[in-house]
Amino acid sequence: MAAMRKKKATKTQKGDQTKSLILETALEIFRERGYEETTMRAIAEKAGVSLGNAYYYFRSKEYLIQAFYQRLHDEHVAVSLPALENKDSLKARLLTVMRLKFDTMEPYHQFAGVLFKTAAHPESPLNPFSDESDPVREASIELFARVIEGTKARIPKDLRAELPYLLWVYHVGIVLFWIHDPSPKHRRTYRLIDHTVDLLDKLIHLASNPFMRPLRKQTLRLVEEIREALPDESEEK
Amino acid sequence: MAAMRKKKATKTQKGDQTKSLILETALEIFRERGYEETTMRAIAEKAGVSLGNAYYYFRSKEYLIQAFYQRLHDEHVAVSLPALENKDSLKARLLTVMRLKFDTMEPYHQFAGVLFKTAAHPESPLNPFSDESDPVREASIELFARVIEGTKARIPKDLRAELPYLLWVYHVGIVLFWIHDPSPKHRRTYRLIDHTVDLLDKLIHLASNPFMRPLRKQTLRLVEEIREALPDESEEK
DNA sequence: GCGGTTAGTTGAACGTGTTCAAATTCAGCT
DNA sequence: AGCTGAATTTGAACACGTTCAACTAACCGC
Numbered sequence: 001m002a003a004m005r006k007k008k009a010t011k012t013q014k015g016d017q018t019k020s021l022i023l024e025t026a027l028e029i030f031r032e033r034g035y036e037e038t039t040m041r042a043i044a045e046k047a048g049v050s051l052g053n054a055y056y057y058f059r060s061k062e063y064l065i066q067a068f069y070q071r072l073h074d075e076h077v078a079v080s081l082p083a084l085e086n087k088d089s090l091k092a093r094l095l096t097v098m099r100l101k102f103d104t105m106e107p108y109h110q111f112a113g114v115l116f117k118t119a120a121h122p123e124s125p126l127n128p129f130s131d132e133s134d135p136v137r138e139a140s141i142e143l144f145a146r147v148i149e150g151t152k153a154r155i156p157k158d159l160r161a162e163l164p165y166l167l168w169v170y171h172v173g174i175v176l177f178w179i180h181d182p183s184p185k186h187r188r189t190y191r192l193i194d195h196t197v198d199l200l201d202k203l204i205h206l207a208s209n210p211f212m213r214p215l216r217k218q219t220l221r222l223v224e225e226i227r228e229a230l231p232d233e234s235e236e237k
Numbered sequence: 238m239a240a241m242r243k244k245k246a247t248k249t250q251k252g253d254q255t256k257s258l259i260l261e262t263a264l265e266i267f268r269e270r271g272y273e274e275t276t277m278r279a280i281a282e283k284a285g286v287s288l289g290n291a292y293y294y295f296r297s298k299e300y301l302i303q304a305f306y307q308r309l310h311d312e313h314v315a316v317s318l319p320a321l322e323n324k325d326s327l328k329a330r331l332l333t334v335m336r337l338k339f340d341t342m343e344p345y346h347q348f349a350g351v352l353f354k355t356a357a358h359p360e361s362p363l364n365p366f367s368d369e370s371d372p373v374r375e376a377s378i379e380l381f382a383r384v385i386e387g388t389k390a391r392i393p394k395d396l397r398a399e400l401p402y403l404l405w406v407y408h409v410g411i412v413l414f415w416i417h418d419p420s421p422k423h424r425r426t427y428r429l430i431d432h433t434v435d436l437l438d439k440l441i442h443l444a445s446n447p448f449m450r451p452l453r454k455q456t457l458r459l460v461e462e463i464r465e466a467l468p469d470e471s472e473e474k
Numbered sequence: 475g476c477g478g479t480t481a482g483t484t485g486a487a488c489g490t491g492t493t494c495a496a497a498t499t500c501a502g503c504t
Numbered sequence: 505a506g507c508t509g510a511a512t513t514t515g516a517a518c519a520c521g522t523t524c525a526a527c528t529a530a531c532c533g534c
Contacts (some may be wrong), residue, residue, distance in 0.1 A: 010481090010482095011479060011480080011481060012480095012482075012530080012531095014481090014482075014529095014530085015481070015482065018482080018483090039519080039520060039521085040520075040522085041519090041520075041521090045361070049483075049484090050483060050484045050485065051483075051484085051485070051521095051522090052483065052484055052485065052486095052522095052524085053483050053484070055521090055522065055523080056481095056482065056483070058524075059503090059511085059522095060521080061521065061522090110485095177463065177466070180466075181466065183466070188462075188466050191462075192459075192462070192463065192466075195459050195462070196459065198455075199452075199455060199456060199459060201429065202452060202455075203452075206452070207527060215436075215439060215440075215443070218435075218436060218439075219436060222429075222432050222433065222434075222436060225425075225429065225432070226414065226429075228416075229418065229420070229425050229429075247511090247512095249501090249511065251499095251500090251511090251512080252511070252512070255512080276489080276490060276491085277490075277491060277492085278489095278490075278491095279530080282476085286513075286514090286517065287513060287514045288491095288492090288514085288515070289492095289493085289494080289513065289514055289515065289516095290512075290513050290514070292491090292492065292493080293511095293512065293513070296492095297491075297492075298490095298491065298492090378525090441524095
C-alpha cells in the first residue's frame with residue numbers, strides 16, 4: 001500500500017544495465033519516429049536483446065512512457081531550481097517554471113501526445129490523477145510548492161495549502177494545449193503561458209482579499225473533495 | 238472544408254441498413270463486455286457480416302465510438318429540452334441539464350473511459366477540441382446555449398457569448414471526473430455537479446458585476462485566443 | 475565443486491486491429 | 505437480355521503488442 005518507488009525492482013547490476021539500455025534505445029527511436037511508429041520489436045532489435053526481454057523490464061509499451069516522463073521531470077527540476085534563485089515575485093517564479101517546462105519538453109513534442117492519450121484513461125497506469133503513489137506527480141506538485149514558498153506574497157493559509165496542487169492542474173492544462181499546438185516553435189503556448197500566468201497572479205490576489213473569503217472557502221472545499229475522490233485504484237499488481 | 242455531416246456517405250439503402258446493423262451490434266456488445274474486450278471479429282460475426290465489411294463502414298474501431306457519442310448526445314437533448322421548459326433560473330437549468338447528462342450516460346460508464354483515452358490524442362478523430370466540423374461538439378455547445386437563453390439573469394453580452402463554450406468545457410471536465418468515479422451510482426459525480434453548479438452560478442454573477450469588467454475582459458480575451466488556436470487539422474481524408 | 479534457488483533471457487505462438495485485391499451484387503442503360 | 509461501372513462484401517494476410525514455457529547464467533550455502 002505504501003508508496004514504493006519502483007514498479008519492478010531489478011535485482012542485479014546486470015539487470016539494471018539491460019533495463020536502462022532498453023529505455024535509452026526506446027527513447028531514441030521514439031524521438032526519431034514517434035511513439036506509434038516505434039515497434040517493440042524494433043526497440044529490442046536495436047538494443048540487441050530479445051523481444052521478451054524488453055517485456056521482462058517494462059510491463060508494456062506504455063510503461064516506457066512513464067519512465068520517459070520521470071526523466072523529463074528530473075530534467076525540468078534540474079533547470080528550474082537554479083533559475084528560481086534570483087526571482088521573488090510569484091508571477092516571475094511561476095512564469096520561469098512554466099517556460100522551462102516546455103523548453104524541456106520541446107524535443108519530444110511529436111510523441112508527447114500519446115501521454116495524454118493513455119494518461120486520461122482511468123485504467124491506464126499513466127493516468128496522472130489516480131494512483132496516489134505516482135512519484136512523478138508528487139514530485140511535480142512539490143516543484144510548484146517551491147515556487148510558492150519562495151515568494152513573499154500574502155496568501156491566506158487555506159489557499160496556500162492547495163495552491164501547489166492547483167498550479168499542477170493548471171500546468172497539466174497547458175501541456176494539453178501544447179500537445180495540440182501546431183504553431184511554429186509553439187509560440188502560442190508560450191503566449192498562453194504569459195497571459196494565463198498574468199491572470200492567475202491577479203486571481204490569486206483577488207482570492208486573497210478578505211472580501212472573497214466565503215467564495216474562496218467554498219471553492220477550496222470543492223477542490224478538496226475532488227482530490228479525495230480521485231486517487232483510488234493503485235492496482236500495482 | 239465545409240462541415241459535412243457524415244464521414245463516409247453510404248450510397249445505397251442497403252448500405253445504410255448494413256451500417257446501422259453493425260453499429261447496433263457493436264454498441265450491444267460494448268455495453269455487455271466493454272470496449273477493449275470487444276473484438277471487431279465478434280462484432281462482425283454477431284452482425285452476420287464479414288470482418289472487412291465492418292471496416293468498409295467504420296474506418297476503425299474508434300469510429301464506432303464517435304457514432305456512439307453522437308447517439309448519446311441525441312438522447313441527452315431529447316430528455317433535456319422538455320425538462321427545461323418549466324425552469325427559469327440559470328442555476329436550475331444548468332443543474333437539470335448536467336444531471337440528465339449523466340443519467341443518460343449511466344449504462345455506458347464502464348466503456349466510456351475509452352472516449353477520453355482516445356479523445357485527448359491530438360490526431361484522434363475523436364478529439365473533441367480539434368476538427369471544427371465535429372457535429373457532436375457543436376450540438377453539445379448549442380444545448381448549453383439553450384440553457385442560457387432561457388434565463389433572465391443579467392449577464393453581460395461578452396460573457397453571454399462565450400458562456401456556452403465555457404459551460405461545455407466545464408461539462409467535459411465533469412465527464413472526466415465521472416469516468417474515474419468509482420463511487421456507487423456515481424453519487425460523487427452528482428454531488429460534484431451540485432457543488433460546482435452552485436459555484437458557477439455565483440461566479441457568473443460575480444463576473445457580471447461592473448466592478449469585475451477589466452478582469453472579465455482579460456479572461457474572455459484569453460478564452461477566445463485558446464479557442465482560435467485549437468481547431469486546426471480537420472483531415473477528413 | 476555441487477545442488478538448488480533466483481534472475482535474466484529467449485523466441486515461438488497467440489489474439490487483435492487493419493489492409494487489400496479479388497469476388498459479388500446491383501442499378502441503370504442500350 | 506446483356507453490359508458496365510460503382511457499391512458492397514469477402515476472407516486471407518499482415519503487423520504489432522503481449523504471453524509463456526523453457527532455457528541459461530549467476531549466485532549462495534554446504
